[in-house]
Amino acid sequence: MYELNDIVEMKKPHACGTNRWQIIRIGADLKIKCLNCERVVMLTRREFDKRFKKILEKHSN
Structure with a gap:
């Protein structure tokens, strides 16, 4: 699951x-x-979960 400061990819790219x-x-x-x-x-x-694709980098503590 995603956490604070993770780098994620969404289904659609930003403008x-x-x-x-x-x-x-x-x-x-x-x-x-x-x-x-x-x-x-x-x-x-809910909106984020719908648009979320995958985690690219996990934040390490």
Whole structure:
């Protein structure tokens, strides 16, 4: 399962052309940041789960 600061891939790429996002907040909503253009997007957990494809890099503590 995904955790805070993991790098994830979504099903559709962002408008800037990249598909790498960093999870920066987890709660009832998730906040993800595009690693190319630094844009921050907030999604409900249900919406995120629907759009989530896979974890690219796990955050190591």
